[in-house]
Amino acid sequence: MATWKNLDTLASYSKLAGLKGHVNIAEAMTGENGAERVKKYSAPMAAGLAYNYAAKQVDETVLNALADLADEAQLIDKFQELYNGAVINTGEKRMVLHHLARTQLGDAVVVDGVDKREFYVAQQKKAADFANKVHTGEITNENGEKFTTVVQIGIGGSDLGPRALYIALENWAKANNTFKMEAKFISNVDPDDAAAVLASVDLAHSLFIVVSKSGTTLETLTNEAFVKNALVKAGLNPSKHMLAVTSETSPLAKSEDYLTAIFMDDYIGGRYSSVSGVGGAILSLAFGPEVFAQILDGAAAEDKLATNKNILENPDMLDALIGVYERNVQGYPATTVLPYSQALSRFPAHLQQCDMESNGKSVNRFGEPVDYVTGPVIFGEPGTNGQHSFYQLLHQGTDIVPLQFIGFKKSQLGVDVDIENSTSQQKLCANVAAQIVAFACGKKDENLNKNFKGGRPSSIITGEELTPASLGALLAHFENKIMFQGFVWNLNSFDQEGVQLGKVLAKRVLAHDTDGALKVYSDLLNI
Ligand SMILES: O=P(O)(O)OC[C@H]1O[C@H](O)[C@H](O)[C@@H](O)[C@@H]1O
Numbered sequence: 001m002a003t004w005k006n007l008d009t010l011a012s013y014s015k016l017a018g019l020k021g022h023v024n025i026a027e028a029m030t031g032e033n034g035a036e037r038v039k040k041y042s043a044p045m046a047a048g049l050a051y052n053y054a055a056k057q058v059d060e061t062v063l064n065a066l067a068d069l070a071d072e073a074q075l076i077d078k079f080q081e082l083y084n085g086a087v088i089n090t091g092e093k094r095m096v097l098h099h100l101a102r103t104q105l106g107d108a109v110v111v112d113g114v115d116k117r118e119f120y121v122a123q124q125k126k127a128a129d130f131a132n133k134v135h136t137g138e139i140t141n142e143n144g145e146k147f148t149t150v151v152q153i154g155i156g157g158s159d160l161g162p163r164a165l166y167i168a169l170e171n172w173a174k175a176n177n178t179f180k181m182e183a184k185f186i187s188n189v190d191p192d193d194a195a196a197v198l199a200s201v202d203l204a205h206s207l208f209i210v211v212s213k214s215g216t217t218l219e220t221l222t223n224e225a226f227v228k229n230a231l232v233k234a235g236l237n238p239s240k241h242m243l244a245v246t247s248e249t250s251p252l253a254k255s256e257d258y259l260t261a262i263f264m265d266d267y268i269g270g271r272y273s274s275v276s277g278v279g280g281a282i283l284s285l286a287f288g289p290e291v292f293a294q295i296l297d298g299a300a301a302e303d304k305l306a307t308n309k310n311i312l313e314n315p316d317m318l319d320a321l322i323g324v325y326e327r328n329v330q331g332y333p334a335t336t337v338l339p340y341s342q343a344l345s346r347f348p349a350h351l352q353q354c355d356m357e358s359n360g361k362s363v364n365r366f367g368e369p370v371d372y373v374t375g376p377v378i379f380g381e382p383g384t385n386g387q388h389s390f391y392q393l394l395h396q397g398t399d400i401v402p403l404q405f406i407g408f409k410k411s412q413l414g415v416d417v418d419i420e421n422s423t424s425q426q427k428l429c430a431n432v433a434a435q436i437v438a439f440a441c442g443k444k445d446e447n448l449n450k451n452f453k454g455g456r457p458s459s460i461i462t463g464e465e466l467t468p469a470s471l472g473a474l475l476a477h478f479e480n481k482i483m484f485q486g487f488v489w490n491l492n493s494f495d496q497e498g499v500q501l502g503k504v505l506a507k508r509v510l511a512h513d514t515d516g517a518l519k520v521y522s523d524l525l526n527i
Contacts, residue, residue, distance in 0.1 A: 008371055012073075022059070025440050029437065045315045055440045058325075075320075092266070098269065123276065127262050149202065151207070160349055162278060164350040170183075175412055184197050215247070215252035243260045275295070283295070298474075299473065320481040322459070332402055333401075338382070338406070342382055351378055351478050360375045411424075411465075438452065509527055
């Protein structure tokens with residue numbers, strides 16, 4: 001059994017803390033040394049991806065210190081315990097089993113006589129069979145016509161991951177003839193969200209997936225009622241247009257009002273649930289079950305790499321440890337994710353939840369306060385758009401923000417134009433290469449307003465093309481990175497008590513049970 005200790009009690013952390021400012025990245029990345037680093041500091045990932053950390057503030061000394069930290073914090077032992085069914089989620093006394101939904105790792109985890117891996121696989125098969133029947137026309141609307149659109153109703157983990165993955169593969173599926181149905185998403189309780197989506201679809205040919213693990217989320221239940229109301233008004237029977245993805249114990253599971261119900265359970269956290277029916281139903285309907293299976297295969301292959309004790313051969317753990325060095329030793333407050341891929345436009349939003357809901361904590365897994373900083377602020381936008389927005393602060397602001405670039409050699413649609421001797425794809429890739437060097441090396445200018453100090457660390461994940469398998473690997477990489485960081489910080493990364501208070505107060509506002517500032521704000525907003 002691994003022992004769980006606070007980061008600041010580890011001898012390897014004291015050693016690491018002594019390495020503040022150890023590498024001058026501007027110097028390290030200049031000239032031939034820089035070229036050597038780019039070749040050397042690269043770790044293969046699954047599905048043809050690679051994690052390149054040449055422009056991070058590391059050298060052999062820092063990497064050795066990180067390796068010692070990985071050993072002392074028993075990161076791999078903890079990962080093994082996690083996927084073998086230990087109660088890692090101490091806050092809610094639950095296991096954490098999202099890896100079992102996609103991988104061959106680990107022993108059988110049996111709960112109440114049910115093998116959890118078999119349960120997840122069976123639910124994936126249920127989603128796949130349902131999707132196939134919709135595609136072949138075995139399941140149709142009341143008039144025997146095929147459904148053409150699928151709309152997911154969910155929020156948080158029941159929205160962000162699936163939405164990011166759908167957007168990531170929409171063009172790929174079109175270019176590879178696997179596009180089956182258009183998908184849309186309703187998440188916000190703002191009535192304009194549901195109304196606008198409903199106005200954009202042909203209701204009679206639309207399927208709606210109500211996705212809520214708990215089956216109690218206010219926004220999702222409200223939007224479900226909103227949609228039902230619209231279906232009834234259009235003379236349609238909601239139960240012929242809706243299915244549910246939920247846990248077996250949730251109120252939704254008991255309803256007869258759905259075409260089918262696909263189940264998940266409490267051992268897969270919402271923000272890690274894209275690989276369950278939460279992502280599986282909509283992605284199988286939109287692109288076909290085979291595409292969803294390829295996402296799972298990519299994730300599984302990345303998970304396998306994450307079991308390697310050697311940090312140089314474990315890109316997920318290495319990325320996590322470098323992040324800890326940047327956060328706790330270098331003192332950087334944020335991390336930005338910058339995919340140079342329009343298809344990944346919602347990927348940073350998904351990672352925001354994954355990372356900040358997991359590691360935005362001030363007490364350790366035993367409920368005791370920690371004396372060191374934990375999860376950074378995460379934000380991001382696709383490049384090159386971000387360059388014309390917030391890169392000013394990244395280049396010349398007073399905070400140093402570590403950057404995580406993602407870039408692919410090929411576009412998904414392959415439609416391109418050559419202008420002034422380069423294609424748009426080449427322009428995109430040229431920009432990411434330029435940015436890495438600009439951030440690292442800077443540029444001296446006597447006019448301080450035009451001076452770039454450099455010294456701003458970045459990494460890049462590169463690949464041939466964004467495909468279902470490479471997307472799965474990317475997803476698993478960040479999930480595993482966040483998990484390893486939670487282990488290092490001795491946090492429980494798998495509950496989210498910090499989202500409760502606002503929900504409770506909102507209920508009081510709606511019940512007109514307010515006083516003080518809450519009452520004045522309620523009046524201000526005319527509730
Ligand atoms: O799937 P649900 O039970 O509806 O939960 C949806 C979301 O809401 C909660 O407030 C949590 O913050 C998220 O982690 C969760 O993903």
